Amino acid sequence: MAWAGMNWGLFKIIYRHTGEIGLDSGWHEHEFFIFLGTIWIINSLIQTLFMANAAEFSELIRTGNLDFALLKPIDTQFLISFPRINWSQLPNGILGVMLIAHSLSELMQEREIYFSVFSLPAFLFFIGCGAVVMYSVMICLASTSIWFGRNQNLYNFWFYITNFYRYPMEIYQRSGVGMALWGTFTFVVPILVVSNIPARILAQPLGTPWKPWEWGLAAYAIIGSIWSLMASRWVFKRALKSYRSASS
């Protein structure tokens, strides 16, 4: 929660100096805080449901205790993904909901925001897509422990990668390096899409109706989620083939 507070405070300071992130991107202060709340929700979901389990998976590989998961007549990826829930990470998600609610009410006083009966289900659906993509990235990272023997840097890797999905994608579209990052994290590891789409549903930075490319991006978020899950499944199964257990 302290981290969330600092995060919020930092952007509050930044918005003292600028009205918008990216020229004509529409990410003004309230829109951006809706984006930030969305990120907090996805992060909280991942850290509550998967983070501890992924770290535990690396430890199971190192100690050879993955043997017992492989013996059970149940999908091994499922078994190692959900053994425990880390409830202490849930408050950040609740803060995210509160930040979105507050920013949305402020925004609605400034301009018109279009809502339909599909808005909330669509927002939740794309949050789910985001969780799926981030889970897939985490499983891929954790699976590398099978090849490397141990992977104590899982949290570091996670931090580096999630650094790129915490901002509106427009910030990457001003330079060659930025475009390369945007392309990588949109089409190869689609983490940018799944954080931007749900935020755009509520914040509507470019107003309504959505532009055609925004619809395309939403469709790609769904495809990207499916592709990420399939890719993580492939990496996981491939890694299991190389599993060598540990001496007893």
Next chain:
Amino acid sequence: MPTIEIKNLSKTYRVYQKQEGLLASIRGLFHREYREVHAVNDINLTVEEGEFVAFLGPNGAGKTTTLKLLSGVINPDQGSVKVLGHVPWERENEYRRKFALVMGQKNQLWWDLPAMESFRLNQHIYCVPKDEFERTRDELCEMLNVTSLLGRPVRELSLGERMKMELIAALIHKPDVLFLDEPTIGLDVVAQHKIQEFLKAYQQEQNNTILLTSHYMKDIEALCKRVVIIAHGSIYHDGSLEDIVDQFSGDKIVTLQLHDDRSLEAISKIPNLIEIDAPKIKFRVDRDGVGRVLSQILSEHAVDDIVVEDPPLEEVISNVFSQAEEKNRREVETLPNS
């Protein structure tokens, strides 16, 4: 169809050879040296339904690796295995419901929760109906005398109690095939004996196929008619326990209780003397010469009691391991330098 059919099974590990010191660690970042360890080397084995087979071998012989291959935990480099008609490393759920692996050195129960919770989880994972689960659990707990411990956290159980719980957790779904990797390691003789008795009774009742690895010869003597000796990843001998003693122990141990000290003094000059504990004397005799030696002694001395027995199984097996070691050393020496 045999329950377990292994053909030309091999598994080789590539092991990083790290030298001592910081410089070597830095060098290792750029140039790594590996050594190949042939954990399992071209094994062929068939086990029929209802057999209780012992897998013996020195540490690092490949026993546990073979069990892990049969359980589908690891994939082989070459060869084929069928257990109950399934290829283990395809990890079909249908196969995984039919076998269990118990490892004496590893704990698969939830450490902080009572064993009962782990049993319940296994019930759901293995889809055991509630009535059947409760019946099996109660039967097993009664056989192992641990009913009163079901509610105690696993971390508070003794090693023997924990191993009994491990066995119950593994047997809750009534597996057709059971792989036991040193299930009595570290246990005191009482706990060892209890587990031996339990395994014997359970196997007779269920007629399941069991592969057991153990370094305790008492386990092997009590439970297994067939013994497979594995050394350096290869099967060195496959036969009955009696065969092993006959084949690998050329001697018998004779203990005489003599009537007077004069006889003791005379016989004490016999070759291969083991010990004298008057009025008893213990010595080794070549198997073929037992009759001749005894008739000669009996004709010259008064003997109150005679015991002729095989050497301890530990000693026989140790001889087998030494011979296997020697054979492997010779094979390595005769390999052409490549």
